[in-house]
Amino acid sequence: MLKGLLFDLDGVLTNSAKYHLSAWNNLANELGITLTDAQLDQLRGISRMDSLNMILKFGGQEDKYTEAEKEKFAAEKNAKFVEQIQKMTPEDILPGIPQLLKDAKAQNLKMAIASASKNAPTILNKLGIMDEFDGIVDPSTLHRGKPDPEIYVKAQELLDLKADEVISFEDAQAGVEAIKAADQFAVGIGDKELLKEADYIVASTAELKLSEIEEVFNKRK
Known part of the structure; x- marks a missing residue:
């Protein structure tokens, strides 16, 4: 029942997914990573750090940054996202x-x-x-x-x-x-x-x- x-x-x-994907795409560009639409679509529904690690993997940079640096990137992405959703x-x-x-x-x-x-x-x-x-x-x-x-x-x-x-x-x-x-x-x-x-x-x-x-x-x- x-x-x-x-x-x-x-x-x-x-x-709100559009705000997430936009923020992730901006971060990827800053890291020198160009994401395809199909790659961006794979970020839907998964956690913040999992999304970041996937982006780094797409760009062949999975071993380039420390966990502290990754946390900083994720925080920067989230700040942009929070800024965007204020107008919802x-x-x-x-x-x-x-x-x-x-x-x-x-x-x-x-x-x-x-x-x-x-x-x-x-x-x-x-x-x-x-x-x-x-x-x-x-x-x-x-x-x-x-x-x-x-x-x-x-x-x-x-x-x-x-x-x-x-x-x-x-x-x-x-x-x-x-x-x-x-x-x-x-x-x-x-x-x-x-x-x-x-x-x-x-x-x-x-x-x-x-x-x-x-x-x-x-x-x-």
């Missing part, structure tokens, strides 16, 4: 999400955020939907990033629910893999081929209908 919904943030509730408003909530949250509340479903972003509370407050959620996974408590299932297991535990009682929403391949590794029902938002492991896939958030997702969820066994 469905009792809760778990959400990634960037690319699911709002398009409720208008930045993606289409279909307000109705989805409203329908979930009408069913008394619990909801939590499973995002690697340490800025999730700031973004949710800017969007005006912080109070909609019963919990937010603290990324600093995580030992492994997506596609490891840890973040989704923690989100489920925050709501005191079991894996077969939740539906989880993701726009990144690593995120969908994390959901499935947590043995949860995955809703993928985006490219059908990229997110093929998901149990239910839509091209955009505008197509999300809780009743239709639940219908598939209830038939899965």
Whole structure:
């Protein structure tokens, strides 16, 4: 029986991912690394340090910097990102999400955020939907990033629910893999081929209908 919904943030509730990717691209350029669109896309849904290490690997610089230098780069990237998200408003909530949250509340479903972003509370407050959620996974408590299932297991535990009682929403391949590794029902938002492991896939958030997702969820066994 469905009792809760778990959400990634960037690319699911709002398009703050564009600010992340822009900030990472700027940092890469400063380090003399040119990223392709495909490489940038691989940074979606993964943690800050994992993203940085991936960028350095793309540029053949994985062994060039100390951990202290890497921390400094990550902090610089985050400062630029935080500066950009200050201008976010409720208008930045993606289409279909307000109705989805409203329908979930009408069913008394619990909801939590499973995002690697340490800025999730700031973004949710800017969007005006912080109070909609019963919990937010603290990324600093995580030992492994997506596609490891840890973040989704923690989100489920925050709501005191079991894996077969939740539906989880993701726009990144690593995120969908994390959901499935947590043995949860995955809703993928985006490219059908990229997110093929998901149990239910839509091209955009505008197509999300809780009743239709639940219908598939209830038939899965």
